[in-house]
Each structure stands twice: as C-alpha cells, then as structure tokens.
Amino acid sequence: MAEKVKKRVAVLGPGAIGGFLVGALTKAGCEVTLVARPGTASQIAKNGLCLKTALLGDMVARPQVVENLESTFDVIGIATKANDLIPALSQIRAGIGEGTIIIPFLNGIEHIALLKKEFGKHVVVGMIGNIVAEKEREGCVVSSSTNVTIELGSESISQRALEEIADLFRPSGIVVSVEETEAKVIWHKLARLSVLAGITAASGKTLGELRKDSLWNSRLEECAREIAEVARKDGVEISADEILKQIETLPDSLTTSLARDVERADAGEVDAILGAVIRRADTYGIAHKTFDELFSLVRKRLES
Template sequence: MIGVLGPGGIGGMVAGRLAAAGQDVTIVASETTAAQITARGLSFTAPGAPEAVSHPDARTYLTEPVEVLFVAVKATDLLPALQRVPAAVLGNATVVPFLNGVDHLPLLRATYPAANVVAATISVEATRHRPGVVEQVSEMNAVVTTDEAVAELLGKAGIDASTHSDEDTVMWRKLAFLAPFALLTTSANAALGEARDKRGEQLRPLVREAAAAAGTRKADVDADAIEARLRGMPASFRSSMLKDFAAGRQLELDAIAGPVIRALGADNAPATVDTVRTILDARRP
C-alpha cells in the first residue's frame, strides 16, 4: 500500500504512475480534491503516452497504515497537510518528501518519530489542471534518494530514480540549483532568458552563495556546473516560484532562500538577501 499526500502536479504524477504500474495507492487530499478523485478518478498524461485513468482510494485523512508515504505538498502547506496523516496511523512507514528546501526533514522526523524519513528530491515538469487531472509536461522526471527500495519502486513506475549515499548532497544539490533559478526569475518577474538579461549579474553570486551554504554541510556541489546549466537552459523556463508570484500565491521564500542565509549569515549572503528583498518589495501593496 502506497500513500500520496498532496496530489498536485508532482504528487498526482507519482500517484498516477504508481497506480498505472499496479500499486495499491491511497491519496490524501483536501475534501474537494478527494471527492473529485473518488467520483471521477485520477487522470494522468505524459509525453508520448496515452491518457491513463486510475481510481485510487482518495481520502481526507489517512486512516489505514501504508508502507510508503510520498509527501508532495508545497513547503508553505506542509504543517496543515500533516494534520491529515496521524503519527499513530503512519507508524513505521517509509516517508519520502518531495518538497523544496532542506528544513522539512527534521520537521518530519520530529512529527513521525517511528517512521523512516528518507532524503529525496524530484525534478519534473508537471501541472495539475484541476483536481484529479494531472499532466507531466516534459519527459524529465528524475528522482534522487538515499533509499534503494524507494528508487526501485519508482523505477518500476517509469520514473528515472537513482540513489546517493549522502543525505546532505542529495538535498543541497537540488537547492543549490533551485535557489538561484527561483530567486533570479522571480526577482525579474520573467522567464529565465529575460531574467538573465535583466539581472544576469546576480546569477553567479547567487550560485556561489548557494554552493557555499551547501559546503557548510560538506555536501558535494559543483558551483561551476550549476552556473553553466542555468546559463544554458532554454530561455522560456519558468521557476515554480515565479509561477506562484505571477498568480499571487504564497511564495516558498523561506524554504528556498532561508537555508542559504541561515547557513552563511546574512552578511555573507548579500546577493541572496538582496534578491529576497527585491521580491518582498514587489509583493507589497
């Protein structure tokens, strides 16, 4: 039995692929989303594949134990979402969080002391069009985790999953890429190409600060490779934070920029601090 908390773009993709691979999936979601999936099923599409409709058990609270629980909510929604999964019900399950940032791991371990909370990151372009209707937009769907059994489970569902033995490297490799990408595009209020034109001088210091923060945890992060990747990515790419900014939704600023500033101190992360201030100033009425 597999549980998925939060069937948005990422959670819906994971649930859809696991259900299509024959896994018994339980989705935990809001009342509206659970009702929609219960009535109509979960529709999932991916490039080069026909639409797959599954009918997972959808509930507003986890009421029966699962072997693995994937947590796929926004960092800003994590605390209320966890109310839907009682620790007594979850027991010693393996918990796989697909959240931005790094601070959620100790929180989940404190909330579920009997569970096996593993490090994991996911890179995928997926969107939820409406409750129960999810599309994987591009072929990219890569997961890195410290848990071999989780990687095997996801691999059988068509997800490119690999393992790394060092938890900090798993978490900080993604954050050291995501923080510059998200902060640069959101502060420019533009897709990556235009953001590079508008605030390109900030790209290198943002990458260097994120990599330096990773270094405080002895994570294996290559700043040069991250910068080259960001300079070479298609101009049309938009970060999830930019999409939230454009839609007026709450931003994951603390989850994404907070770990960098806390690791280095504000005086040693001037580019990150300046970019966060730019974003916050733009959100003021």
C-alpha cells in the same frame, strides 16, 4: 518461489507533484492511496486524477482517495506545499507503523528537521527533479518534462530498503538514484533550484529573457557562488560552475513554480526556499548579499 508482497503506498497532497507521483506509481503497477482534503478527495474519487504528461502519457489514474489514513502503510510520500505541511500531518498520522518509510518531496530544506522531530527514523530524504508540472485545474496535472528524476538518501534506512522504494517508481520511466548521504540528495537539487527560483521569482522573467540581460546574468552567477559555499559547508562539494552548467542546459522558456506563485501574488514557498537558504548561510557565517537582494525584490513584487 513466493510472490513478492506488494507495498502499501500512500501519497499526501494531490497537487502538481503529488498528482504526478500518483500517476507514476499507477503506471508502474502500484496500488496507490491518495490523501486529500474533503472537497478535492470527493472530486478525484468521482472523476479520477487526470494526467497529461510527456513522460507518463495521457491517463486517468484512479487511486483510492481518502481524507485520512486509517491503517498503516509501507511508504508514505508527502507532496504538500511547505506552508501546508504542518496542518496536513494529522491526515497521515494513523498510517505510520513500525516499518513505515516517509518520503517528503517538498522544496527547501527546513521541513526535513521538522519531520524528523515528529517521526524520527521513519523519514527519508527525497527530491524530485527535472520536472515542470502544473495543475491545469483541480484533479488534472500537466507536465512537459521527459527526464524526471528522483533521488533518495538516508542515514537511518538501509540502502536495500531505499532500492526497493526506488524500484516502485522506475517502471514509470522516472530515473531514480539512491545516494550515500542525505546532504547529497538535498543539495543536488536545492543548489540549482534556489538560484532558479530566486532569479525567476524576483524578475518575473523566463530563463531566456534573463540570459539576454547582463544585470540578471550577473545576479545569477553571484547566487550560484553563494549557494555553492553553503552546500560545501554542509559537506557537499559542488562548485558555482557546476550549477551554472546545469542551468545552461535548461530551455529558454523555463520558469519556476515559485515565479508562478509570485505572479499570482501568492507568497507560496518564498520563505521555504529563499528564506531557508539565507538562514542556512547565516548559520555558517556565509555572506548572502545577492539572495538578500532577490528576497527583497520578491517581497516588493508581492506587495505591488
């Protein structure tokens, strides 16, 4: 039997999620190319990518590091921040061939339409969940998460092709599922994420602190109701109770990357997550009073 040809895999963005993905693929035995900005690229090329993680262990990954792709790849994962996406696309354009599959692992929803407009049938919807990961410093990612998941979905790429991509990640310990629709992939994560990101960024509190506060608990419940209605209009049946039950399983210490950004006076993905939810709700004529309130509170924290 002929040996299975290894897929050529690249990851755009050496941040916390991009670094974690590179580590996972490396542990799974893949040869990975990391696409990074000039200064970061030279540093990681010299020192490797340090990972201190509960799931993958402690390791130094040594991907090939480039500033721009110059030949075609089978799979390209995108792990930039939403506000860095557009300028970063020029770094991967030459790597996209007829059979290339592009998987964005960004938070939010509006980036998908942008990428599909740019790259059409090549784009698969991907979400990484149950993960808290941070850059300890440039070129070093830390994560205490042990139950990391990836979901993939596409209406243009075959389930078999998606399963082949899933198999790239599975040996690392990440639980990967292939869903029937793109909307399911989006809302399985975004329904929970938008509530948590909004509440933690607006309050500056951990989940445990929020649980002890009746006002914030009420806001959390109202957000879950609003986002569940938006998801249902997008064709995904999820209830506010389901979202709240998912949140109940999370530790008191939990915060979000958006909350950490706001703490540093960095608007980060405020618009990509909260703004996008509000605009989606407007599209369907759904009330979003609580999300409006959170958005306003986040802006006040950033201004102060």
